[in-house]
Amino acid sequence: MLLNLNIIDLAVVKSLDLDLEKGMSVLTGETGAGKSILLTALGLALGDRADSGYVRPEAKRAEINLEFDLADAPEAQRWLKENDLDDDHHCLIRRIVNQDGRSKAYINNRPITLQTLQTLSEKLVEIHGQHAHLTLLNSDEQRRLLDAYAKDQPLLDQVNACYRQWQQANKELETLIKAGKDKTEREELLRYQIEELQQLDLQNFNYAALSEEHSKLANLGQILAVGQSQVDILYENDEQSVSQMLGHSLNEITHIARFAPELNEICSLLSEAQIQAEEAAQQLRRFLESQEADPQRMDILENQIAVIQNLSRKHHVKPDELPELAENLEQELDGLTHSSERIEALKISTAKLLEQYDQLAAQLSQQRKQASKNLARQISAMIKELGMPQGEFLVNVTALDLEAPKLNGRDKIEFLVSANPGLPAKPLAKVASGGELSRISLAIQVTTSSDKTTPTMIFDEVDTGIGGGIAEIVGQKLRSLSQNRQVMCVTHLPQVASQAHTHLYVEKNNKADITSSNVRVLNDEERVQEIARMLGGVNITANTLAHAKEMLFQSAASH
Structure with a gap:
C-alpha cells in the first residue's frame, strides 16, 4: 500500500507531506482547490510523461516521492528482486522534473528508465479516471477487462507468442514465393555480378595497399629528387653538410669542455646526432638506389584501381566494402538456389503453427465464454443496485470469421446493455444516457477490480452523474473494495465521502499573489x-x- 506522498514545487503545491492509511480514503475540497494536482503528482511519480509546465513558478524543479509497503504486493516484490531493485518490503519511488521539461526517475535510490518505472507502477497502483466510461467504449479495452477477469493471461500470452511465430514464418514464406516468380532472372543477375567481382582476386584484395603502391609510383620522380637532395644535405655535401656542421660543433665544444666538464653530456649528444645523421643518409641512399620506375606496373595498378572504382560506383559501396558485397550476393544466390527446400519447410512450419494457434485460441475462447457469463451476472446485479432495476448487462464473445491467426485470439468481445425489459441489448457506445453509462462504467470497474491483486486503487470522480441513494450505494461499493486493499477516491458526493475511513481535505491559499494548495486529514x-x-x-x-x-x-x- 501507499504509505506516504511527498510533493515539492509541483504546480500549485509548494510543499506537501501526506501519510496515507489502509482502507478507503476520500479527497474532497472546493472546485479549483487543487484536487487534480494530487492525481497529477501520482501519475508523474508512476511514469506519466512530464513537461516544464508542472514546475512551480520560480522553482528550479519539481519533485514527487512515493513510499510503499510491499507486504500486500508480492508481484511487485518479485519484480524488484528479479531486477535487483529490492529493498526489504519497502519501495521508494522518486521523480524529478526540471525547468526544461527533462525528468529523472529512481526506484529505491537507483536511477531507472521511464519504461521500467511504468512496468513496476502497474503492479502497485491502478488509477480509474473520471473519463473511464469513454475508455470502456473501446473494443480492445472491453477485451482486456474480460481477460483480466477471466485470469487467462498465461493462455493469452501463449496465443500471442504462437501468432508472432506464425506471422514471422508466413512473412518469410510469402517473400520467398514472390521472389520465386522472377527467380531465374535474379539468379542470372547475381551470377554475373559475382563473376564480375571475382576478377578482383577477392581473397587477396587490399584496396588500401594498391592505392598506396600507386601513389608511390606516381610520385617516384619527386621521391628521388627530394631524397637525393636530402642525402647531399645530410652527408655528401663537401662544403657544408649536416654531418660536417655537427662534427665542427662537436670539436669546438669538446675543446672548451676541458674547462667546463658539465659540457661533456652535450658532446655525447652531438656525437650521437652525427652518427644518426650519417646513418639516416646511408639508409636514404640505399632506399633511393632500390627505387626504379616501372611503367608497366603503373599501368596494371591504374587499370585495377579503375575497375575497383567503377564497381564501387556501380554497387554504391566503398571500394573496401566490395569483398563483403560479394559475400552477401553469394549468400543470396545460395538462398535462391535452395529456396524451394526452404519454401517446403516453411509451409510445414506455418501449418503446424496454425494448428497450434487454433487449439490455443479455441481454449482461450472457451475460457472467455465461461468468464463472460459470470461477469455479466455480477455487473447486472450491480447496475440494478445502482439505480437501473431493469438493467441487464451482457458480454458477447463471438468468433471472428478469419482464416489467418490474429493477435489476442479470434474472438470479438462486446459489452451490451439493456436498460429496460423488452428492449434489445445495445452496445455500450449506443447507450443514450450519460448517467446510465457512468453507472455501468462504475459497476464494471468495481466488479473487475474485485479479483485484482493491485494493492492500491485510485478513483478520480468516477461517480460523476450519480446522486441520491445511488451515490450512497456507490460509496458502499468503494468501501467494500477497501476491505483487502487501499482505496483512494476523489469525489464531490457527500454520500461517498461519508463512507471513507479517512477524509482528506484540499484547501487553496492565496498569499503574495501566489496560489498554493495544501492537503490535511x-x-x-x-x-x-x-x-x-x-x-x-x-x-x-x-x-x-x-x-x-x-x-x-x-x-x-x-x-
Missing part, C-alpha cells in the same frame, strides 16, 4: 463540517450539520 468535527458543506453549499444550517452527522453515524454503524 480532517478530524471528526472537521469532517462533519465538510460533509455539511458538500450537502448544503454556502449556507450551512443546523439541519445540514445534523444530516451530516447522521450520514457519518449510519456509515460507521453499518460497518
Whole structure:
C-alpha cells in the first residue's frame, strides 16, 4: 500500500507531506482547490510523461516521492528482486522534473528508465479516471477487462507468442514465393555480378595497399629528387653538410669542455646526432638506389584501381566494402538456389503453427465464454443496485470469421446493455444516457477490480452523474473494495465521502499573489463540517450539520 506522498514545487503545491492509511480514503475540497494536482503528482511519480509546465513558478524543479509497503504486493516484490531493485518490503519511488521539461526517475535510490518505472507502477497502483466510461467504449479495452477477469493471461500470452511465430514464418514464406516468380532472372543477375567481382582476386584484395603502391609510383620522380637532395644535405655535401656542421660543433665544444666538464653530456649528444645523421643518409641512399620506375606496373595498378572504382560506383559501396558485397550476393544466390527446400519447410512450419494457434485460441475462447457469463451476472446485479432495476448487462464473445491467426485470439468481445425489459441489448457506445453509462462504467470497474491483486486503487470522480441513494450505494461499493486493499477516491458526493475511513481535505491559499494548495486529514468535527458543506453549499444550517452527522453515524454503524 501507499504509505506516504511527498510533493515539492509541483504546480500549485509548494510543499506537501501526506501519510496515507489502509482502507478507503476520500479527497474532497472546493472546485479549483487543487484536487487534480494530487492525481497529477501520482501519475508523474508512476511514469506519466512530464513537461516544464508542472514546475512551480520560480522553482528550479519539481519533485514527487512515493513510499510503499510491499507486504500486500508480492508481484511487485518479485519484480524488484528479479531486477535487483529490492529493498526489504519497502519501495521508494522518486521523480524529478526540471525547468526544461527533462525528468529523472529512481526506484529505491537507483536511477531507472521511464519504461521500467511504468512496468513496476502497474503492479502497485491502478488509477480509474473520471473519463473511464469513454475508455470502456473501446473494443480492445472491453477485451482486456474480460481477460483480466477471466485470469487467462498465461493462455493469452501463449496465443500471442504462437501468432508472432506464425506471422514471422508466413512473412518469410510469402517473400520467398514472390521472389520465386522472377527467380531465374535474379539468379542470372547475381551470377554475373559475382563473376564480375571475382576478377578482383577477392581473397587477396587490399584496396588500401594498391592505392598506396600507386601513389608511390606516381610520385617516384619527386621521391628521388627530394631524397637525393636530402642525402647531399645530410652527408655528401663537401662544403657544408649536416654531418660536417655537427662534427665542427662537436670539436669546438669538446675543446672548451676541458674547462667546463658539465659540457661533456652535450658532446655525447652531438656525437650521437652525427652518427644518426650519417646513418639516416646511408639508409636514404640505399632506399633511393632500390627505387626504379616501372611503367608497366603503373599501368596494371591504374587499370585495377579503375575497375575497383567503377564497381564501387556501380554497387554504391566503398571500394573496401566490395569483398563483403560479394559475400552477401553469394549468400543470396545460395538462398535462391535452395529456396524451394526452404519454401517446403516453411509451409510445414506455418501449418503446424496454425494448428497450434487454433487449439490455443479455441481454449482461450472457451475460457472467455465461461468468464463472460459470470461477469455479466455480477455487473447486472450491480447496475440494478445502482439505480437501473431493469438493467441487464451482457458480454458477447463471438468468433471472428478469419482464416489467418490474429493477435489476442479470434474472438470479438462486446459489452451490451439493456436498460429496460423488452428492449434489445445495445452496445455500450449506443447507450443514450450519460448517467446510465457512468453507472455501468462504475459497476464494471468495481466488479473487475474485485479479483485484482493491485494493492492500491485510485478513483478520480468516477461517480460523476450519480446522486441520491445511488451515490450512497456507490460509496458502499468503494468501501467494500477497501476491505483487502487501499482505496483512494476523489469525489464531490457527500454520500461517498461519508463512507471513507479517512477524509482528506484540499484547501487553496492565496498569499503574495501566489496560489498554493495544501492537503490535511480532517478530524471528526472537521469532517462533519465538510460533509455539511458538500450537502448544503454556502449556507450551512443546523439541519445540514445534523444530516451530516447522521450520514457519518449510519456509515460507521453499518460497518
